[in-house]
Amino acid sequence: MTTIALRGISKRFGLQLALDDVSLELKAGERVAVVGENGAGKSSLMNVLYGLYAADRGEVHVDGRAVRIRTPADALALGIGMVHQHFTLVPTLTVVENVVLGREPTRLGLLDARRARDEVQATCARFGFSLDLGARVETLTVGSQQKVEIVKALHRGVRTLILDEPTAVLTPQEADELFSVTRRLSDEGLTVVLISHKLKEVLTFATRIAVLRRGVKVAEVAASASTPESLAELMVGHRVPTTTATDPRPSEVVVALEGVSAGKLCDVSCVIRAGEVVGIAGVDGNGQRELAEVLTGLRAVDGGTLTLLGDPARLNPGRARALGVAHVPEDRLKHAIVGDFSVAENVALGRQRQAPFAKGPRIDVEGRLARTTALLEAHDVRPRSPGLRIGALSGGNQQKLVVGRELDGAPKLLVAVQPTRGLDLAAVDAVRARLLDFRARGGAVLLVSLDLDEVLTLSDRVLVLHEGRLTGEFQRGAFDERLIGQRMLGVLDA
Amino acid sequence: MPETASPSRANVVLRSALPSVLAIVTSLVICFVAVALLRGGVAVAVDAFLAMTWGAIGDVPKLVDGASIAVLLRPWGESATKAALLTLTGLSVAVAFRVGLFNIGAQGQLMVGALAAAVVGAGLELPPFVHVPLCLVAAGAAGALYALGPAILKLRRGVHEVISTIMLNWVAVSLVENWLVPGPLRAQVGGGNSVAGTAQIHESAELPRLVGEVSRLNAGIVLAVGAALVLWLWLSRFVGGYEWRAVGLGPEAARAAGIDVSGAVVRAMVTSGALAGLAGAVLVLGTEQRYPATLGAPYGFDGIAMALIGNGHPLGVLATSVLFGGLRAGGTRMQLFGVHKSFPELIQGLALLLVAARLIWIRLVDRLAPPRGGGP
Numbered sequence: 001m002t003t004i005a006l007r008g009i010s011k012r013f014g015l016q017l018a019l020d021d022v023s024l025e026l027k028a029g030e031r032v033a034v035v036g037e038n039g040a041g042k043s044s045l046m047n048v049l050y051g052l053y054a055a056d057r058g059e060v061h062v063d064g065r066a067v068r069i070r071t072p073a074d075a076l077a078l079g080i081g082m083v084h085q086h087f088t089l090v091p092t093l094t095v096v097e098n099v100v101l102g103r104e105p106t107r108l109g110l111l112d113a114r115r116a117r118d119e120v121q122a123t124c125a126r127f128g129f130s131l132d133l134g135a136r137v138e139t140l141t142v143g144s145q146q147k148v149e150i151v152k153a154l155h156r157g158v159r160t161l162i163l164d165e166p167t168a169v170l171t172p173q174e175a176d177e178l179f180s181v182t183r184r185l186s187d188e189g190l191t192v193v194l195i196s197h198k199l200k201e202v203l204t205f206a207t208r209i210a211v212l213r214r215g216v217k218v219a220e221v222a223a224s225a226s227t228p229e230s231l232a233e234l235m236v237g238h239r240v241p242t243t244t245a246t247d248p249r250p251s252e253v254v255v256a257l258e259g260v261s262a263g264k265l266c267d268v269s270c271v272i273r274a275g276e277v278v279g280i281a282g283v284d285g286n287g288q289r290e291l292a293e294v295l296t297g298l299r300a301v302d303g304g305t306l307t308l309l310g311d312p313a314r315l316n317p318g319r320a321r322a323l324g325v326a327h328v329p330e331d332r333l334k335h336a337i338v339g340d341f342s343v344a345e346n347v348a349l350g351r352q353r354q355a356p357f358a359k360g361p362r363i364d365v366e367g368r369l370a371r372t373t374a375l376l377e378a379h380d381v382r383p384r385s386p387g388l389r390i391g392a393l394s395g396g397n398q399q400k401l402v403v404g405r406e407l408d409g410a411p412k413l414l415v416a417v418q419p420t421r422g423l424d425l426a427a428v429d430a431v432r433a434r435l436l437d438f439r440a441r442g443g444a445v446l447l448v449s450l451d452l453d454e455v456l457t458l459s460d461r462v463l464v465l466h467e468g469r470l471t472g473e474f475q476r477g478a479f480d481e482r483l484i485g486q487r488m489l490g491v492l493d494a
Numbered sequence: 495m496p497e498t499a500s501p502s503r504a505n506v507v508l509r510s511a512l513p514s515v516l517a518i519v520t521s522l523v524i525c526f527v528a529v530a531l532l533r534g535g536v537a538v539a540v541d542a543f544l545a546m547t548w549g550a551i552g553d554v555p556k557l558v559d560g561a562s563i564a565v566l567l568r569p570w571g572e573s574a575t576k577a578a579l580l581t582l583t584g585l586s587v588a589v590a591f592r593v594g595l596f597n598i599g600a601q602g603q604l605m606v607g608a609l610a611a612a613v614v615g616a617g618l619e620l621p622p623f624v625h626v627p628l629c630l631v632a633a634g635a636a637g638a639l640y641a642l643g644p645a646i647l648k649l650r651r652g653v654h655e656v657i658s659t660i661m662l663n664w665v666a667v668s669l670v671e672n673w674l675v676p677g678p679l680r681a682q683v684g685g686g687n688s689v690a691g692t693a694q695i696h697e698s699a700e701l702p703r704l705v706g707e708v709s710r711l712n713a714g715i716v717l718a719v720g721a722a723l724v725l726w727l728w729l730s731r732f733v734g735g736y737e738w739r740a741v742g743l744g745p746e747a748a749r750a751a752g753i754d755v756s757g758a759v760v761r762a763m764v765t766s767g768a769l770a771g772l773a774g775a776v777l778v779l780g781t782e783q784r785y786p787a788t789l790g791a792p793y794g795f796d797g798i799a800m801a802l803i804g805n806g807h808p809l810g811v812l813a814t815s816v817l818f819g820g821l822r823a824g825g826t827r828m829q830l831f832g833v834h835k836s837f838p839e840l841i842q843g844l845a846l847l848l849v850a851a852r853l854i855w856i857r858l859v860d861r862l863a864p865p866r867g868g869g870p
Contacts, residue, residue: 298750318752329750338744349740350751358733387503 009058018044020215033194033206037424041215050082051075081153082162091138099152123155143174160191172485199228254444260304265290266468277445279459287468288448292417296327324412336402339391344372346390379404396427417448466490513855517848542831549824571709577819578714582773583797584811586766591806593762594742599659600770601794602666603637607771610636611778612785615695625698637771638764645763690787701780714776726808799846
């Protein structure tokens, strides 16, 4: 039985203290969750254990013996493995080839394919994985690829398995399956560590939860004694009001699609009304991006018609804006702001030719400053420095500014793609509150998010996209997570 | 301006200019040491650098000794002429930079501009106040047209402007200097005599001299300073200039914001070509009085150095060009001390190399004087 102890780990990146004297003990057969906001240090801590970062101070003990872990190879030799968010598989190799890669059984210097297959088969059988061993990895679903990663670690004799935000890319079904796999592993006496900021899944997964905040371990609690609210409070340091939607009062149709095809998007028909939030559920890359680009004029329609406020519209980004379409894009730094512009210049972006940002052909510096100052105040963007380069703001403050700017011009439709991704909890809540507030004032919102919880929390209606086609529509009150998950995978009859 | 509480405007200007200033100072120091080592001592190097300085800004010691004002005006003329050409080509490259394009073709655009000025200057007879502007317009238009092609190729077919403008430089050499100038446009001189280059321009097309015959100081520098000021105001005060900068710094964000990205690229590239064309006109109307057999100094390529050392800022380009224009004019005086007259170009090259290490300078400045303000 292995026990791993991290003692007094500190790690500094430049001026930032990422980990400050953090200790954590992992016992065999435990399922431990390490939770915290972005930048709280949870990944850093596990990267120290896996030999990716060298700690500035502190020790790692395995079975009471101090060890030095300088590289992932050292960690693997000690039975510590890690599965990252981004997989490290070779897409064109088969499952067996990927699992044995690096320590292939050989005969006369050549790969002993039969023995490799038998060995991998044995590992799978032992831990209860069913995988098509001869399939090339690129043909597998994301969930199966993740299993290959786990089998690969187990095949190396790993006794402690670290999973870094493993459900970010999974559907609810796949996530459930992952958690039953981890339960089986811990029954076998393995230690499983989950890095996550999704509180619901942490509570279903873990026996013990360590909470990090700004590099400090602020609490270690039993899962049975915790609620999502109590964990959120520990993570943030104060009570977090949770945003919930009120009853919708949808009225006239703001935008209607009829048989629209564009890129991946195929024959999509739907309407979005004033005063409702329409959420798009789907696995990444199933046409969500194309849908958002069509509505914001960034992508031309290949077929079908788009009707905006009752008029058929051929959009380009400028016309979409003029007709009242606001856009909070997925890639903020690329599509929403100019990083080397000042905060004030970014507030003008998109409306730079209108008052109060321009007086005729000239920039109205005073007007722009006044509007920017008001916006910073109204949306609590810090610091309140209109002249500062926007790239110097934190992601949360940048996003609050973008949302504020987009809603500033009294738009009719807001297209929000992953609006809260990567933000800290307080900013997430601020952004969500703005979306719902806009809806309450009669705005129409199209929300695209890969976080199904977010879609279900905020939407009045959920549309499911699979391979560019609409495969389901659900009304608030009739949300069925399982059914939505199946539709996301393209399963139509259940 | 009340726009910022932090950091102050002066601080921002200083921080963006400092790397260039440090690069220039360092290259001057290195060159000074090199001269001292190779030409027999610090005393010689001091004399050589003093000679260059007096050659650039005027012979102040002689003026103190009672010489006429001409000892100032004559060097000023030489410095200003070179500074004007460097400024215009530097602005040409810089304005393309601001929309994210690397216009290597200023040299070609300068050549067609120079030819246009030479043809209009020699072919028409008009009063000066019409003739000079007409020559300038012709040169600007020729340069603009020559830059339009690469812009359209870039937008329509994705041809990289570095490739197309470099190739068009060679097209310009072949077209202008290998065919038109020695061929159809060669000066016709009576009596079987032959002159290299095109016909001499009429006096009415010459750029007016500012201080009479004492110095070659002409209106070219006024034009260059004016262009720098206009471009600076356009970029900093006008919505159109704001859009150009947005396109250069964040093309995707600019497109998503509804800015006409293609239009901005075309207009900036045409402006770039026109500025290089104007440089050609200043060379012909101010100095050469005809298109010579070959143009000589590659001012178009020097423009790249001016734009880079000037950090793409119109006033930075102007300051850099005035400095190097002066050094070049004064550099000829260093020959007396056994230093080749192309020495200032060496300083320029070294400064360019050091400016390319901008990040190192910024880090150095940040360490010595950490940025203040900005909040948490």
